[in-house]
Amino acid sequence: MKDIFDECRFRDLTLKSRIVRTGLWESQKEMGNLSPEIFLRYERLAKNHVGLIVTELISLYAHDRFSDYSHSINNPKFIKEFKYLAEITHENDVPIFAQLGFVNCNVNGKQNVDVNDLTLEDIRQIQSDYIVAAKKISFAGFDGIQIAMGNNYYFSKLIDLKENRRHDDYGGNTFKRLKMILEIIKVIKDTTDLHINCRVNASDDVLEIAKLLEKYGADSLQITKPSSPQYFRKDSKDKNILFEITDEIAGSVNIPVILGGGLSDINSINDLINSTAIEFVSMQRPFVFNPTFLSEWKNGSEVESLCRTCNNCYWKKTSTCHIIAEEE
Template identity: 45%
Template sequence: MKDIFDECYLGDLKLKSRIVRTGTWETETEDGGFLTPAVFERYKKMASSGVGAIVSEIFALDHKDRFFPYSTSLNYKGFIKDYKMITGIAHEYDVPILGQLAFFYYDDGENQKVEANEITPEGIRKLQAEVIMAAKKFLFAGFDGIQINMGNNFYLARFMNPYFNQREDKYGGNTENRVRISSEIIKVIKSTMDMHVSCRINPWDVRKGGITADESIAIARELEKAGADSIQLTARTISQIYDKGEKHPFLVYVDDLIDAVDIPVILGGSLREMAKINDVLNNSKVELVSMSKPFVAQADFLADWKENGEGVAICQSCNNCYSKKTSTCFKYVE
């Protein structure tokens, strides 16, 4: 029988449990980006609670990005010092930590919001170089890896989506070509840095002419071929396939994905109860589960679950922390 508190591996990273915490927004900063004491306390609570791995809050590439005001920055003066302290906290408790990079817009130097069909090959090289440099900065700050968000509705998700990408060069057309911009990034990171590379992808699209489940699996295979170490599932929207809360929306897809790749797959998507997570673990091929909002409501809830052998997150899935883009809970204030 599998249990969420089993020791396991995420690629070469040893985990103390099957739970991967995924961050979203970071709003507890001051003086141009420096982290407040509340951020360090939050990470200490998470790392000491029994979490398997931590994925940071979103880091943005550019101060002009749509979500920059709600994200962490790679470019403020205290970045290396602050995040060496953050990664040090995680490592003190033997918890691997990945830096999450996600950007909605891209500025190629000529267009602040250049999209897939308009960006030039030179602009693609510039984008790739900036992502690779972000990975190098994460490495300097002590992160064990980088998670590149290629899901939700972020830039790289749109770039590899046929709904948005009708390019006629080697970065458009078939699946391999549309994923090429990301595959080339991964190849450089893996050949030049000792880092875990995780990719967040959508299992499908809800747009006509968008990504299907079969193509999503093909995308995952291309990312694996390039050297990605893990895949994490996310989605632009999953509401259309909920079955009145009785069935996890990704379970119609995840076993097929796990069969198709030889790297770990992290299941995401609104799981809140220990018993239900263990049910998923023991009735599917899932080995790892990610959680986000429950850690906003209570950063150390896993400690209670481990002590009691059961538990339900106090998070009520009101979604205010996500929709209002804050790193704090609206209902539960410590």
Template identity: 50%
Template sequence: MKDIFDNCQFGDLKLKSRVVRTGLWQTQSIGELYDKYESMAKSGVGLIITELISVYPKDKFSEYSIRSGAPQFMVEAKRLADIAHEHDVAIFGQIEFIQFNRGIDLNIDINDLTIDDIRQIQSDIIVAAQKLKLAGFDGIQLALGNNFFLSKFIDPYFNQRLDNYGGDTFNRMRLVLELVKVIKTNLDFHVSCKINAYDGRKGGIDKDESIEMCKLLEKVGADSLQVTKPLSPLYFTKDVSEEEELVEFSQKLIKEVDIPVILGGGFDSQKHMNDLLNKTDIEFLSMYRPFLAESDFLKSWKKSGDGVSRCKKCNNCYRTKTSQCYHF
């Protein structure tokens, strides 16, 4: 029988539970952030994925994000890694951005990027990965899902380019595939990719193409995948049909790849999570909002064996772009 608190292998890493904490916004002081990480790491989480780390200072969400170019970034990143490792918890840095800016030209459209722009994006992400590696992180997570820039670049709904970076699935994935290959060739670093199960728009990525994209990522060296939906976690409500759709997709994906797959989906019940683990091939589950409602809730879950998060799924933490719970 699988249990969320199993010691388990996650690619090249050993985790002390199947629970993955995934991050989003960061509006707290650095001291509060250290305390939150300490609390999460001590509680029984297996892997911590940080809040958004933006590679661009003028990005749309840079006000609510950790920035890899900030003067204090290395010191703060090293402290976060040290906190996680003090409690035998793995930690990934989540690298994302919404807008690419070229000097005074802001928010350059995907279809207007030059080859030099594409090389700049790849270079900036590689530099951010190098910084995280030097800070002691175990890996990075590339944001190819939700509504971030790279998720749009690989999506035919947005990408209408006529060169080698547009058109078929491989060409739209080329920027990311080149990026993953360079990181894996030059850094001993776990690369995880967060990807949408589908787009939902007419002419966007469907489930079959998403699986093909995941297979390409594995082929160039990606170590793990995290399944999500566009605009998540806003769409993760109490509607069980949403979860069933992602479970079905994840089941199919797991049969097509040989790397770990993390499923995210608004989980809040220990019993439900354990039931899901034992009724499917899914082995890793991610959570975000419950850690805002109570950063160390896993500690009480482990004692009781039947824990339920106090998170109300109101999504105010998402809408207000804060990293704090509205109710608690």
């Protein structure tokens, strides 16, 4: 029987549990730098049985839609401060990935460039920016990088057949729509030791996307929901389509696949990992509510997250729980 607190392999890494903490926004910053509250939160996460930590969003470009709520890869103190962050998690034998992405494409003096208007020069600039960022992440001592190509990030539009209407080498079939990202993955693999995780939407062609990412060097995948609509279908068994698709992908590739949310109690997660090919589950909001809840699950004092899924931590773009703040 598998258990969420099994020590297990995650490609080239060893995890202390099957639970992945996924980041979102960062509100606790001081003049763009990491605050003591941030370091404390990561220390609490690492000490309380999380298997893998993925940071809050690190923005590739200034003036991005979410840059006010995220770290910047171009902060002069990035390597120094994030090196300390990685050291905190490593002291507790927990690997850490840097989530890197952008929504608005601001390159070569142009703002909000649509995927269909990218020139070859723009594509090479984005690739160069991503590779330089990956090297900074590597210098900071991180174990891996998460390429944000799901939800509503820019790369999700690049690989979406409905969004990408290009007629060159970067548009058309699934391989061509992925080509820019596959080229980035190759260079990162050739120049760093980073584990490459790709966060991908559960789209109609996600199985083909997953197989291509594996073939061209991705070390793991996280399957997540498109921003809209909610990926849930009511049928006689009330099954969640995200679970079904993630299960299918996990059974079709030979790299770890993470279910991107949807469960928040120990029994349901253990049932899932024992009845499907899914072996890893990510969470975000339960950790905002209580970064130590996995210790309470492990000692049996709780079996379900007390997070109310009010989504205020998402809508208000913070890394703090507003319910707790109001009660205090």
